[in-house]
Amino acid sequence: MTHILIVGSGVVGLATGKGFAKKGHDISYCDINPQTIERLRSQGLRATLTHDVHWDTIDVVMLCVSTPSVEGRIVLDYIEAAALDIGRGLATTSNYVTVVVRSTVPPTTTERRITPILERASGKRAGYDFGVGMNPEFLRAVTSEQDFARPWITVLGASDQHTAELLDRLYASFGALIVRCTPTEAELIKYVNNVYNAVKISYFNEVHAICQKLGADSNLIGATVARSAESMWNPLYGTRGGVPYGGACLPKDTVAFMQFVQEQGFEHMMLEATIAVNESLAAMVPAAPSPDKIEDILEVVRQQDDMAVEELTLELGKRPSVIL
Numbered sequence: 428m429t430h431i432l433i434v435g436s437g438v439v440g441l442a443t444g445k446g447f448a449k450k451g452h453d454i455s456y457c458d459i460n461p462q463t464i465e466r467l468r469s470q471g472l473r474a475t476l477t478h479d480v481h482w483d484t485i486d487v488v489m490l491c492v493s494t495p496s497v498e499g500r501i502v503l504d505y506i507e508a509a510a511l512d513i514g515r516g517l518a519t520t521s522n523y524v525t526v527v528v529r530s531t532v533p534p535t536t537t538e539r540r541i542t543p544i545l546e547r548a549s550g551k552r553a554g555y556d557f558g559v560g561m562n563p564e565f566l567r568a569v570t571s572e573q574d575f576a577r578p579w580i581t582v583l584g585a586s587d588q589h590t591a592e593l594l595d596r597l598y599a600s601f602g603a604l605i606v607r608c609t610p611t612e613a614e615l616i617k618y619v620n621n622v623y624n625a626v627k628i629s630y631f632n633e634v635h636a637i638c639q640k641l642g643a644d645s646n647l648i649g650a651t652v653a654r655s656a657e658s659m660w661n662p663l664y665g666t667r668g669g670v671p672y673g674g675a676c677l678p679k680d681t682v683a684f685m686q687f688v689q690e691q692g693f694e695h696m697m698l699e700a701t702i703a704v705n706e707s708l709a710a711m712v713p714a715a716p717s718p719d720k721i722e723d724i725l726e727v728v729r730q731q732d733d734m735a736v737e738e739l740t741l742e743l744g745k746r747p748s749v750i751l
């Protein structure tokens with residue numbers, strides 16, 4: 428049994444704590460908001476203000492505080508203040524505590540901003556006296572506890588071997604695909620995941636406007652494309668970074684559809700940007716060949732459910748010709 432301290436007991440903190448409690452771990456919650464502490468205690472949960480934590484019994488800290496964006500800039504003040512409190516707590520214990528960032532933070536924040544604060548405040552060294560990890564959360568607020576209990580992917584960014592092994596043990600029984608990486612890669616996965624979702628939604632919203640003008644059912648088109656478009660079902664498609672699209676279809680069809688929508692009096696900003704990005708890349712890097720052996724691709728797709736990402740990466744290396 429591991430004693431986990433949840434720092435920041437909001438949506439993600441509570442889902443994390445309750446999820447690990449169901450796996451038999453010992454959970455304590457803390458927060459800066461006294462009303463939150465009272466509410467948690469009234470539910471029978473062990474909760475304290477950050478300053479009242481007994482550090483001697485803590486094995487893992489899950490850092491789940493808010494990281495809001497205000498006027499176009501992310502506010503890291505809360506997570507940095509929490510890191511300072513945790514660092515001061517680390518100074519008071521001889522335990523090897525592992526601090527895991529779960530908040531969504533810009534790439535490099537865990538290693539370049541949080542770790543130095545922990546080291547300065549504790550007088551200890553990361554990787555020697557305490558561990559540091561980054562384990563982003565993919566849950567949705569409305570179904571937070573169910574999502575935490577049944578993740579479809581688990582991303583474990585670790586700065587040191589001890590943290591990597593500890594996170595592996597904590598998450599082994601959740602049964603999701605596990606991706607092991609560095610904290611910066613974990614931070615990138617979370618942002619790229621969310622931005623990709625946003626890009627997809629904006630793209631289909633532009634398509635929706637075009638469909639409405641033509642009297643076509645945009646839901647039918649969206650749902651069919653979600654099944655048919657290779658980028659949705661082929662995990663290798665378009666994921667080899669730095670290579671522009673090429674081949675017989677994508678360059679000519681993107682230009683033709685752009686012309687069509689312009690003639691209809693629409694501005695298709697997502698498509699315009701897509702063509703511009705590809706053209707500037709194609710000026711420097713040759714386009715990739717189009718898919719050739721469909722059987723190879725389908726085999727990879729068939730296997731993907733059982734396949735760890737490391738193996739997928741290996742497949743990518745072995746089969747450069749099946750990409751794009």
Ligand SMILES: NC(=O)c1ccc[n+]([C@@H]2O[C@H](COP(=O)([O-])OP(=O)(O)OC[C@H]3O[C@@H](n4cnc5c(N)ncnc54)[C@H](O)[C@@H]3O)[C@@H](O)[C@H]2O)c1
Nearest residue numbers: 435437438439458459492493494505509530531564567568
């Ligand atoms: N809500 C979601 O669906 C969701 C999903 C994935 C990731 N995230 C990310 O997880 C993080 C937390 O999100 P949330 O929705 O749980 O936020 P939340 O606002 O529900 O909870 C954050 C908690 O942190 C507390 N807090 C702030 N400063 C603190 C400090 N210095 N010490 C201790 N506690 C402090 C707040 O009082 C609050 O209770 C954010 O980075 C968010 O982007 C949220």
